[in-house]
Amino acid sequence: MARRKLNKSIVDRLQAREREYVEWCGVLRGFGCRVRPSGVKSLIAQYRVGGRNSAVRKVTICKYGVPGCPSYEEARKEAEKVLARAKLGDDVAAQKAKDRAEMTxxxxxxxxxxxxxxxxxxxxxxxxxxxxxxxxxxxxxxxxxxxxxxxxxxxxxxxxxxxxxxxxxxxxxxxxxxxxxxxxxxxxxxxxxxxxxxxxxxRGYIEKNPRIGVKVYADGKGERYLSAMELEQLGEVLREAETTGLPWQLNDSANSKHRPKQAEHQREIISEHAIAAIRLLLLTGCRAGEILNLKWSQVDFERGFLNLADSKTGAKTVLLGAPALQILAELPRIAGNPYVIVGERKGRPRSDLKRPWKRITSRAGLHDLRLHDLRHSYASVGAASGMGLGIIGKLLGHASPATTARYSHFADDPLRRASNSIAATIAAALAGPAEVPLAHERPADHG
Missing domain, CATH: 1.10.150 (DNA polymerase; domain 1)
Structure with missing residues (x-):
């Protein structure tokens, strides 16, 4: 049986697999296409210098299909040159490594x-x-x-x-x-x-990593979370921000003509979508990007889930407690905009929450609180309620995608009860002394 020549058509059809692999040419020995799990393809040349027992050398000729890189035919010709030089004892890979050791x-x-x-x-x-x-x-x-x-x-x-x-x-x-x-x-x-x-x-550019042994500073991540009293403070300011508005923070250096002249105009009502985003971060434990980029098509009101196609850990399903569902059900949709948290640009989501978050935390006296700390607070409320770390991890999306994708059986299990319990506790603190709906109740209007 004739050995198959590796050509452009074959390379184009190569698909990514779970592990990296190389499709070798049956005619030009040592020439092949390496395919990474990410789908990135590279044309390579592999050879030995010094006989059968010598070390294998690999030279990456180019990435395949990347703008600015050589064509398949050019790469094959370059591989032929590398392999021909190797037969004469010229170690191209070693020379490249030496050259790269001199790189900046x-x-x-x-x-x-x-x-x-x-x-x-x-x-x-x-x-x-x-x-x-x-x-x-x-x-x-x-x-x-x-x-x-x-x-x-x-x-x-x-x-x-x-x-x-x-x-x-x-x-x-x-x-x-x-x-x-x-x-x-x-x-x-x-x-x-x-x-x-x-x-x-x-890659063989250098022999030792100079970063080894360097002690870095502690990140301090995950250490900040809201106490019950701070949750109440935040809830009070959120209500003020969306109703009567927050007092203006006047800049002494600003031109006087830009300042409001009447007292009733010296307050700023924060966008209801920005307020909803902050509440959703607290009530779901989601990351800011997951909420800001959330589309209405990803909200499953019937079963109480957010179906996120992409997140820091890949595709995942987020369980929604009753208070989070109520916020989503009452939030107005903007015609022509598929996003839940809309911004000023037509058809696009709000890009960030920096300005309203700074205004709100300043008013609440929570100057050191980051948006990501709302996620930590969600987890801490659950942990303080005696829920297992496994359940908290799943609610935050720390489980494998395969597990979190199977959300159909979560409806009445401990994860559902945990999600409702956490959200209800946080919602009660945000609402202050007012009565809040029971955690198992859902809004009748699905928006």
């Missing part, structure tokens, strides 16, 4: 973004790129990767924490890029830097 940190970061981060979610990659451009390249970008030491990484950690990369730049006509630095940013950026150097080690 900035060049390594660019290489990592293109070739080493395809397993990450787009939102994570966007965050990584921001940290690379604003911190890593600014402080270490010009340094050769083979010269970076543990002491350099430790100094980088301190410099970011001390605000040496802090900036406040204008981006476009209205936007601003504010980079503050601090210990949390320093810790997360050093962890990213460590991952980038791990990639360099795996």
């Amino acid at each position: 940190v900035a060049q390594l970061c660019d290489d990592y973004v293109v070739n080493g981060s395809d397993h990450k979610k787009p939102s994570t990659n966007a965050t990584d790129k921001g940290r690379i451009e604003r911190h890593i390249k600014k402080l270490l970008g010009s340094k050769r990767i083979g010269e970076v030491t543990r002491a350099d990484v430790e100094k980088f950690l301190r410099d970011v924490a001390d605000g040496k990369t802090a900036t406040d730049e204008k981006t476009g006509k209205f936007g601003r890029a504010i980079v503050k630095g601090g210990k949390g940013t320093a810790t997360r950026t050093v962890r990213l830097l460590g991952g980038i150097f791990s990639y360099a080690v795996a």
Whole structure:
């Protein structure tokens, strides 16, 4: 049986699998297409230098199908050259590794973004790129990767924490890029830097990761949650914000003609969609992005679920307690806009909650409270009620996608009762002394 030649048509049809694999050419030995679980394809050349017992070398010719990269025919010709040189004892992979050991940190970061981060979610990659451009390249970008030491990484950690990369730049006509630095940013950026150097080690660019042994600052994540009294304070301010409005925070340096002249105009009513978003974050334990990007088509009123196609942990189902369902049922839908939490742009969701959140937490005296702390508060209420960590984890979407996707049998099990109980407790605190519906009751109007 004739061996099959690897051609463009075959490469185009290759599908991703659970694990990485290589489809080899039966004619040009050592030439193949590597397919990663993410679906990214790379054309490679594999050979040995020095006989049968020598180490296997691999050279990535190019990524396949990526704009700006060589065509399939060009890549195959390049592979032929690499394999021909290998037969003459020329180790192309070793030479490339030597050349890359001389690359700068900035060049390594660019290489990592293109070739080493395809397993990450787009939102994570966007965050990584921001940290690379604003911190890593600014402080270490010009340094050769083979010269970076543990002491350099430790100094980088301190410099970011001390605000040496802090900036406040204008981006476009209205936007601003504010980079503050601090210990949390320093810790997360050093962890990213460590991952980038791990990639360099795996590729053979350097022998040792200089991030190893560097002690980072404690993130402090997950430590802040609302007490019962703070929940009441927040609930009171939310009611004030959507009814009578919050008092204006006048800027002494502002032009006097822009200030409201009458007392009754010196209050600001916060958007009902922004208020609903904050309440939903508290009552569901969702992440801010999950609520802001929520579409009405993802809300299952009949069974009481949010069916999220994408989240930090992939597709997941969020159980809704009765108070959360009531908020969704009473929230007005905007014609032509598929999103639950609408913004000012037609057909688009609200982009963030920074301004209303700052106004609300300032009024409530909760200056250190982050939006993500609402998720921690949801979990803490459940834990304080004696619910098992397994149940809390499932409600927060920490279980595997396969488990959370099977939501049909959750209707009357402990997860449903737990969701209702947490939401009812939080809703009662937000509502203050007023009577709230029983947790098992659902609104008759599904919106």
